[in-house]
Amino acid sequence: MxxxxxxxxxxxxxxxxxxxxxxxxxxxxxxxxxxxxxxxxxxxxxxxxxxxxxxxxxxxxxxxxxxxxxxxxxxxxxxxxxxxxxxxxxxxxxxxxxxxxxxxxxxPTVLMPPPSAILAKLAVSQATLVADFRQTFVRSVVPGWLLGSALGFAVALLADRVPFLRRGLLPLGNFVSALPVIGIAPIMVMWFGFDWHSKVAVVVVMTFFPMLVNTVAGLEAAGRLERDLMRSYAASWGTTLLKLRLPAALPFVFNGLKINSTLALIGAIVAEFFGTPIVGMGFRISTEVGRMQLDMVWAEIVVAAVAGTLFYGLIAMAERAATFWHPSYRRRRAA
Amino acid sequence: MTTEALALPRSRAGGRIAAGIAQSKAVAVLAIVALIVLAWYAAVYPMNADLPSMPKEVPFAERFAAAYALDRPVLPAPHQVIAELWKTTVETRATSPRSLLFHGWVTLSSTLVGFALGSLLGIVLAIGIVSVKPLEKSLLPWIIASQTIPILAVAPIVIVVLGSIGLTGLVPKAIISMYLCFFPVTIGMVKGFTSPDTMQLDLMRTYSASGLQTFAKLRWPASVPFLFASLKVAVAISLVGAIVGELPTGAQAGLGARLLSGSYYGQTVQIWSALFASSILASGLVLAVALIERVTMRLMGARP
The missing domain is CATH 1.20.58 (Methane Monooxygenase Hydroxylase; Chain G, domain 1)
Known part of the structure; x- marks a missing residue:
């Protein structure tokens, strides 16, 4: 300063x-x-x-x-x-x-276990934790995140082609992002059953709108000059998209992916509070809390935190590799 | 290219009004909402057709009509949800546990308390971060990292631990809301407090303004737009925190409890109406913050 x-x-x-x-x-x-x-x-x-x-x-x-x-x-x-x-x-x-x-x-450990007890629990109950991780993260979070983000991206491309759709969808998408979308969890559990299908559905709905809004904003990001240049090349919509506007939109797309990584984990865990088979991180948290086994709950939270941070970190690394040209990576050094 | 150029004057002379309507944002939004409602209505019959509670061996028209008036449909029709909302807000006493106003108030009160505490905490943390250098270096990375973990998973612990030392009802839920909503406020306010540029800071220096004066006259006013931007995010997730905080206690009161008890007893209409009520609440809260923002900015001399 x-x-x-x-x-x-x-x-x-x-x-x-x-x-x-x-x-x-x-x-x-x-x-x-x-x-x-x-x-x-x-x-x-x-x-x-x-x-x-x-x-x-x-x-x-x-x-x-x-x-x-x-x-x-x-x-x-x-x-x-x-x-x-x-x-x-x-x-x-x-x-x-x-x-x-x-x-x-x-x-008392029923109130707040010390970190050493949580670590010990982590080491002892690996099998349970791995099964829960597989159920929640591998079966629900990742597919839901992929599907929801892909859908949001596809609809954003469609909205880009149809301006009327964009004018209508963008305010709606912004509006929905302020709503407690997590409330659809009980409905999805009712429609798709207790297993991972319903969690994927919740995650898809939760991740769809942030991706849509971010991609639409990103597609606007290419400058006027560059677009005019593409026009003077008589480039088609597809070529302009591929060569100019999608690369320019990448930082926004990655921003959407990052926001969605956290949302997807939250969505899957909270959706499990509404009903699951007897495995899953959200299930374990809600049942072990009822049995006052707080060390197990904390162990589960440690797993969730590590998984969430790694997930986010991987996306950030992919972003760095894909948008190395972006000024924010060059400026970050100096700041 | 050429056809487009030729077509331009005709469209200008012709449907200017039609074009104006098509360009309007409100019309586009309304059209898409109408489409969604239509799709919803269209989906009701196929979604409900296989329910055992549907009447059998009656003409198709009757079956079709019945699908839109079931007691526990797979997908209730929009008018059923609105009727349920009307019944549980206007036609029920606000103090009765059957009233959505009662449950809405339970959720709203903890949302507001958590929002107020969380915003305060967020601002205090941001002040600490921008004024104490070690705090910035050591706290900010943790605050940013904590954004990447599913904090909401901690909610049951807060509820149960505070419940076991005798704190139930509003306070634990408010703490969850507070915990969720201080992050965006801290991040936004750190950005806001550091937003004045070198020129402005140098000017304060030439006035030989103290740190406190610089804060009060320059940094604080400069951060107000950032404050409101983050408050809008914070109030929305504060509501999510309050709703999720109502889940582990086993459905006593609040919109989250309505969702949970609806899912226990298969009362889909109740789930949907609770969902609508919480959406209305969320948009009302964000609108209220936006309104306060507009008034504050006007009072501070911003030109619209």
């Missing part, structure tokens, strides 16, 4: 080294205290010195993070590593506090 760089008294290298040592010490301290919290004397009724240690570590983590942010790294791999390290350290601190507070105060 400010162009003035603060003058530094000691050489930058020694500051960097000192900060790195402090970071490593803080992380090691957190690991040690988290292990300590599992000791029988500490778990449940932690003494005052334990909490003093926790607060000291918290302050240390904050200080280290503050230093890390201020490190005079201009750019390059070291700055990139810093940009990863800072949020990771922040997340570690949050998980550390969650762990020691849960253990130290002896919070």
């Amino acid at each position: 400010s162009a003035v760089a603060a003058p530094l008294a000691p050489p930058a290298a020694s500051i960097t080294a000192r900060t790195l040592v402090a970071t490593a010490a803080t992380v090691a301290g957190m690991a040690a205290v988290a292990t300590l919290a599992h000791r029988p004397g500490v778990a449940g009724n932690a003494p005052v010195w334990f909490w003093a240690l926790v607060v000291a570590l918290w302050i240390a983590a904050w200080g280290v993070n503050d230093r890390l942010t201020r490190l005079p790294l201009a750019s390059g791999p070291s700055a990139r590593a810093r940009d990863v390290a800072v949020p990771v350290l922040f997340g570690l601190t949050c998980f550390f506090l969650w762990e020691v507070v849960c253990l130290g105060f002896g919070v």
Whole structure:
């Protein structure tokens, strides 16, 4: 923000080294205290010195993070590593506090299990988690996401050919995106049965409109000049579409795909609250919550979070490969 | 090419009014809505024809008419849904649990509380992020990453955990709504607070304005358009949060409960009317935010 760089008294290298040592010490301290919290004397009724240690570590983590942010790294791999390290350290601190507070105060696991218990549950119940993942993600989310996005894309192309359709569909699509579309879940479960078919249907409906709206907006994105050029080449609608307007629309299409990746997961999980065979992430969440097995619920949420992030990340990587020419990738370096 | 050029004057001289109508957005939207309603009506008979509750061994006309007046159809006709809406809003006392107004209010109240809290939290977080550098570096990536996970899956935990420590009813649902709707507000407001350009910031500097003054006179006013854009998104997902928050408690009250109990007992007309009611609620909320936006922008001196 400010162009003035603060003058530094000691050489930058020694500051960097000192900060790195402090970071490593803080992380090691957190690991040690988290292990300590599992000791029988500490778990449940932690003494005052334990909490003093926790607060000291918290302050240390904050200080280290503050230093890390201020490190005079201009750019390059070291700055990139810093940009990863800072949020990771922040997340570690949050998980550390969650762990020691849960253990130290002896919070009952039916209220809030500590991260270590969730990890243990993840390791123990792999078979169930994999079956749920297969049912929800592989059978419902991915096909629904593909189908819904493809339909939205196709209708957007059709609307592009028929201007009347576009004028009518675009306001409708914007309107529908504000509606709680998830409410169609019970209807779809009634129509298509308890198995994955109904979840695919919900996901298709949820992902259709964002894709439609984004693609229609993207097809408008090609500039006037370029379009005139295509016209002067006497290019047909199809050629203009293929050579100019679809490439220009790609960032919008990918935006739609990214929005849809989250929507698809939410749609499939919530649709399972309305009825499923006895497998699936949404089913597991709603039944295990009823049995107060919160560690299993959290384990399921971890799976959902990892799956959602990977899904999103894969789309983002595909976007980067397909739209490498787009200014936002060139500008992002500088910003 | 040539035929198009030749055809141009004729179309200009001819149906200018027809062209005007065809160009109108409202007409296009209405036409497509009419098409959807028509398709809906056309689908009712084939969808319901195989139900055991359909009358048998009667003339086709009677069977056809019966498909549009079933008690528990696979697909209810639009007029049945509207009749149900009318019956459960106007003809039922608003305090009765059979009234959609009652359920709508249950959902609306937690939506509004969650929306208010979530927007506040979002703004506070955004202020923290733009003013404390370590917070920006450490919190913003997590906020963005959390957009990619299905947060709604956490809803049952919030309901059950808060329920087991004695908090039921409005508060847990409002917390879910709050949790869902602070993300867009934070992201939008971070964008808004950093939207003033270098020239404007430099001007504040030449005035020797303090950080607080720059915030109050420049950053905050500059962020208002961003605030309303994200509030419109936030209010819509706040409603989704409230509806989903009503599912795990086992259908007590609210529009989500109407959806769930409708699906338990196969009351399709009830599901559809709850769906319509929540859509009306959602569009009403977004419209209300848009209205407040227009008034605020006018008060702040924006030219329409």
